[in-house]
Amino acid sequence: MTRGRALLAALLVTLATPATWPIALAAFLLRGGIVVVLLPVVVLPTTVGIGNSIGPSLMTVAFGAIPIEVIVVTASIGIGALVWLVAGGWLAAALEAEGARIVASDEDVAGPPPGPVPPPAGRVAARILIARLVASLPLGVVLALGSIRLVFVTYRELTTPLDVGTPIAVRVLVGAPEVVIAVIVAWTLAEIVGAVAARRIALTDAHVGAALVHAVAVLLREPLSSLARFWLPSLVLLVLLASSALAAGTAWGVAGSVLSDQDEAILTLVTVVAFVGLWIVGLLLIGVACAWRAAIWTVVEVGGEGTFGGSADRRPGHWRLDRSSATLWFGRPRGRSRRRGEP
Numbered sequence: 001m002t003r004g005r006a007l008l009a010a011l012l013v014t015l016a017t018p019a020t021w022p023i024a025l026a027a028f029l030l031r032g033g034i035v036v037v038l039l040p041v042v043v044l045p046t047t048v049g050i051g052n053s054i055g056p057s058l059m060t061v062a063f064g065a066i067p068i069e070v071i072v073v074t075a076s077i078g079i080g081a082l083v084w085l086v087a088g089g090w091l092a093a094a095l096e097a098e099g100a101r102i103v104a105s106d107e108d109v110a111g112p113p114p115g116p117v118p119p120p121a122g123r124v125a126a127r128i129l130i131a132r133l134v135a136s137l138p139l140g141v142v143l144a145l146g147s148i149r150l151v152f153v154t155y156r157e158l159t160t161p162l163d164v165g166t167p168i169a170v171r172v173l174v175g176a177p178e179v180v181i182a183v184i185v186a187w188t189l190a191e192i193v194g195a196v197a198a199r200r201i202a203l204t205d206a207h208v209g210a211a212l213v214h215a216v217a218v219l220l221r222e223p224l225s226s227l228a229r230f231w232l233p234s235l236v237l238l239v240l241l242a243s244s245a246l247a248a249g250t251a252w253g254v255a256g257s258v259l260s261d262q263d264e265a266i267l268t269l270v271t272v273v274a275f276v277g278l279w280i281v282g283l284l285l286i287g288v289a290c291a292w293r294a295a296i297w298t299v300v301e302v303g304g305e306g307t308f309g310g311s312a313d314r315r316p317g318h319w320r321l322d323r324s325s326a327t328l329w330f331g332r333p334r335g336r337s338r339r340r341g342e343p
Contacts (some may be wrong), residue, residue, distance in 0.1 A: 006229060006303070010295035013106050014288065023099045024294050025287030030092040033290075036241055037283070040249035086129075093128035096294065097121035097202035103298040104203055119205040128198045131208045135194035135215070139186040146179035192219055192226050195294075199301040229300065233293040240289050244282030251275035 014020060029037065098121040103109055105118075153175040157168055173180055196215035200206045206214070219226050251274055258271045 006225075006296055006300050007232060009109070009303075010103075010299045011292055013103055013109055013299065014292045014295045016108075017102055017106060017291075020099045020102050020291040020295065021284070021287040023095050023102075024290035025283060027092040027095040027099070027294075028286070028290045030088045030095070033286075036245070037286070040245045041252050089129045089132065090125050093132065093198070094121045094125035096198055097124050097128060099291065099294050100199050100202040100298045100301075103295045104302050109299055109302050118203045121202070124201050124205065127201045127208050127211075131197040131201060131211055131215075132194040134208070134212060135197060136190045139183070139190045142182050142186040146176070146183060149176050149179050188227070188230060189219070192230050195230075195297040196226075196301065199297050203298070203301060229296050230293075233289065233296060237286065237289040237293065240282070240285045244278075244286060247278045248275070248282055251278050 097118075101118045101121060150172060153172050154168070157171045157175065161168075161171070163171060193212065193215040196218050197208075197211040200211040200214050201208070251271070255268075255271045255275045258268050
């Protein structure tokens with residue numbers, strides 16, 4: 001299936017199946033998208049505030065004593081991250097499998113005759129989660145190694161800054177461009193391999209190893225098509241995220257200023273309604289974009305040769321010696337006895 005055909009077919013199926021929108025949105029939020037969505041309405045702590053909060057504890061650790069508060073907070077963060085990774089990842093995998101089932105069952109995707117019914121989403125969720133985690137191992141290595149480089153650049157910018165007018169986050173990223181490039185490349189490969197492997201598991205009940213091998217083979221066989229299928233909808237999603245964040249942030253700022261004035265009840269109501277409306281519209285567009293991104297890989301997997309053990313015919317009417325193709329009988333049907341007077 002060509003790149004343009006897969007993108008267009010996935011878009012048409014996505015628009016025709018609104019049930020995939022909340023599923024894709026929920027999976028996106030569970031996999032970390034909730035942080036991006038909440039950024040416009042969350043007040044991030046400043047560097048001075050962070051220093052005032054953790055500075056005393058860091059000084060105590062530096063002198064060789066570890067306060068019980070540091071141990072409790074560190075353990076809580078670690079346990080919370082682990083629970084989110086396992087429980088949230090499993091639920092996101094189940095939602096991803098269900099979305100793939102819905103798209104694969106569409107008559108415009110499956111085509112006549114339909115393929116076998118995919119396995120239940122709950123049964124393959126654990127395998128999809130494992131496949132996603134294995135595919136993300138190179139990304140984890142890149143993040144671990146790149147963080148060391150970022151720590152040195154951050155220390156340099158804090159001690160001997162060359163441009164104090166630019167935010168420190170921008171200066172650190174500009175000072176270590178190789179880390180940014182490596183993270184983007186590793187993230188792209190992890191998402192492509194994970195998405196293809198997830199569809200293989202969800203639609204054909206394949207094992208994790210076989211699904212990952214298939215995903216790597218698809219990436220190596222069609223590198224440009226795989227990159228296009230990932231980056232084109234991802235860029236659309238990034239634009240929608242930025243636009244939604246800008247609109248929601250502006251509306252939130254206006255709502256905050258209006259709420260402080262208790263004399264303007266009507267203006268307050270209108271502002272709050274406008275903020276909620278922009279928030280809902282932004283989530284709806286993000287859900288559609290996420291559903292389109294997910295549907296692309298499902299359409300490609302279903303449309304691939306042999307995905308559901310489909311026909312191996314090279315063209316309609318192709319003859320095979322094993323008589324598994326259609327056969328027309330012009331004589332008397334087998335097993336039928338000749339009647340009296342019948343030629």
